[in-house]
Amino acid sequence: EVQLVESGGGLVQPGGSLRLTCAASGFTFSSYSMNWVRQAPGKGLEWVSYISSSSSTMYYADSVKGRVSISRDNAKNLLYLQMNSLRADDTAVYYCARENTVVGVWYFDYWGQGSLVTVSS
Amino acid sequence: QSVLTQPPSASGTPGQRVTISCSGSSYNIGSNTVNWYQQLPGTAPKLLIYSNNHWPSGVPDRFSGSKSGTSASLAISGLRSEDEADYYCAAWDDSLNGYVFGSGTKVTVL
Numbered sequence: 388e389v390q391l392v393e394s395g396g397g398l399v400q401p402g403g404s405l406r407l408t409c410a411a412s413g414f415t416f417s418s419y420s421m422n423w424v425r426q427a428p429g430k431g432l433e434w435v436s437y438i439s440s441s442s443s444t445m446y447y448a449d450s451v452k453g454r455v456s457i458s459r460d461n462a463k464n465l466l467y468l469q470m471n472s473l474r475a476d477d478t479a480v481y482y483c484a485r486e487n488t489v490v491g492v493w494y495f496d497y498w499g500q501g502s503l504v505t506v507s508s
Numbered sequence: 509q510s511v512l513t514q515p516p517s518a519s520g521t522p523g524q525r526v527t528i529s530c531s532g533s534s535y536n537i538g539s540n541t542v543n544w545y546q547q548l549p550g551t552a553p554k555l556l557i558y559s560n561n562h563w564p565s566g567v568p569d570r571f572s573g574s575k576s577g578t579s580a581s582l583a584i585s586g587l588r589s590e591d592e593a594d595y596y597c598a599a600w601d602d603s604l605n606g607y608v609f610g611s612g613t614k615v616t617v618l
Contacts, residue, residue, distance in 0.1 A: 432596050434607040446606050482552055494543045494558035501552055
């Protein structure tokens, strides 16, 4: 059974840093690209970042570019999101999502349960 | 402000058909496939439709997707109370070099 479990969320002051972790199990983690998607309280979904299976390619949303870094450890089946210079508008539930791709087709087929990040003084 | 535009709400009575639109541009829907996600209250999103009109395993065929030009739509036929949820379209955007989601549509079963 595919499982994605996020951890590392919590309360952080504006300007602070936090690292989220997503533990993957039930599939060959090293074969899949992964993503982070967030959802501010009462708002819609916002894609945050992408990393390819081998870590050769990363993409970031403009809203987090320069402040956020995605990485992975295929030996440990872990996905990370390092967030720096956090702002109040970064407050959200952060989901990790597995990306399934066939030529020209992509979709997020499995999602974690989410980890809440609250940025407040 | 979301790159993909959806109506904020849609509603119907049990058994009715409800359609949700998703409007984009040539950079996203116009040149890439569209996926749809369902988010039940208090839960993580779930893949509902991928590659415009394909069902993942376990999704009933009451849900169907279509795409034409720079717009896509999701139809729910035989509406049920358990379909009350938020629905999001999504696509890759070639100009932003990232994925974009729709603003979300809340479906209410009257």
